[in-house]
Amino acid sequence: MTEPTSTGGLVALATSVGLASLLPGIxxxxxxxxxxxxxxxxxxxxxxxxxxxxxxxxxSVIAGYFxxxxxxRLAKLESAGxxxxxxAACVIxxxxxxxxxxxxxxLSWFRRGGPNA
Numbered sequence: 001m002t003e004p005t006s007t008g009g010l011v012a013l014a015t016s017v018g019l020a021s022l023l024p025g026i027x028x029x030x031x032x033x034x035x036x037x038x039x040x041x042x043x044x045x046x047x048x049x050x051x052x053x054x055x056x057x058x059x060s061v062i063a064g065y066f067x068x069x070x071x072x073r074l075a076k077l078e079s080a081g082x083x084x085x086x087x088a089a090c091v092i093x094x095x096x097x098x099x100x101x102x103x104x105x106x107l108s109w110f111r112r113g114g115p116n117a
Contacts, residue, residue: 027065033081034064037088056092064088 038060042053068084077083 027080029079029081030065030068030084031061033079033084034061034068034088036081037064037085037090038092040085040089041092060088060092063091067091 038057041060042057045053045056048056064084064087067087068080071077071083071087072080075083
């Protein structure tokens with residue numbers, strides 16, 4: 001069962017995203033799509049602490065909101081919400097996967113003299 005403070009915080013955050021989408025100059029579809037994509041990542045990241053999840057949520061929402069129009073242009077998508085959702089869901093997932101895999105890379109061949117030195 002979730003704690004009342006975490007549930008109340010999530011409700012307040014969702015409400016603030018909804019209200020921010022009503023402001024002029026804010027693309028509501030993109031903002032809600034980015035929030036949904038970021039929330040999907042945060043909910044699926046069970047092994048991270050709460051503080052890291054909150055930081056990743058903020059980074060994902062911001063990056064997804066700003067990267068959505070680029071994805072729309074490159075992939076010829078018509079919906080800003082879908083593009084922002086995809087960007088927000090992948091903006092943290094892909095780099096974290098690369099960081100985890102980088103620990104297994106053998107860079108001994110990169111030393112002076114080449115791989116056989």
